[in-house]
Amino acid sequence: MAEPDKVHVGEVLPPRVVTPFxxxxxxxxxxxxxxxxxxxxxxxxxxxxxxATYEATEVAKIKAAESVLKQYFEQSFAERRSNFDELFGRLDTALDRGDSQIVNSVLTGIVEMARTSPLANIGDLGQIRAALDDPNHVWEL
Structure with a gap:
């Protein structure tokens, strides 16, 4: 059954006059x-x-620190060289892609490898971070 048309009751207003104001x-x-x-x-x-500037700065810091750390690893961990090269290659790829999940996974792998190595015995990692942040720090390997 069709509904009957509704009747609207009300007052019709005159059109509004729009003033220049x-x-x-x-x-x-x-x-x-x-x-x-x-x-x-x-x-x-x-x-x-x-x-974007902050990101570029932090990525540059990471890459600079990576360079120093990679040099240390190459000299101190000759037997693990290929493993670290592969991990840092994956880190570079993940950083270039901006994939934070892969960056986190790769960094976890690097840290785990470092924990089972003489690197764990070099001292306070906070001091290492401060040295990495200091552009005037001289690294003696």
């Missing part, structure tokens, strides 16, 4: 909204640029 107010609202949008866009672009 109404038009100017609407234009002002549009201009304000666009200005707000431009400001937010600029702020977000600045944040993205800062994050």
């Amino acid at each position: 109404d038009g100017f107010a609407a234009l002002s609202q549009i201009v304000d909204a666009v200005q707000d949008c431009v400001k937010v866009h600029a702020v977000e672009n600045t944040k993205q640029a800062r994050l």
